[in-house]
Amino acid sequence: MPVFIIERHIPGAAKLTSDELRDVSARSNEVVAGLGEPYTWITSYVAGDTVYCVHEAKDAETIRRHATTCGLPADKITEVAAIIGPETGKNS
Incomplete structure (x- = not known):
């Protein structure tokens, strides 16, 4: 299933209790x-x-539906093309 990064701009988010x-x-x-x-x-x-x-969701529209129902913004939705980490740079 596709993985998405969602950016939610919420003023003061870091100050939420x-x-x-x-x-x-x-x-x-x-x-x-x-x-x-x-x-x-x-x-x-x-x-x-x-x-x-x-x-993870089938598409960006499902992400939007989740956000709208939650009452949260979904300012930018980007499908992840690849996942890498430290192990990606190691030789096999």
Whole structure:
């Protein structure tokens, strides 16, 4: 299934309390459960005024539907072309 990076511009995101982040996460989980199709929230990173999310879904439209239902922005949705890491640079 395709993997997407979602950029959510949320002013003050890095200042959200743990309770606020828990509430947002719980709402996202509820929406994922109700989508009626395969969808996986892998992880999110909160940095400054942006939340960067990594999700698996069949297409960007499904990502938009999740965001709209959650009441979250999805300012930029980009499909991941490749995943690399330190091990990518090692010789076999």
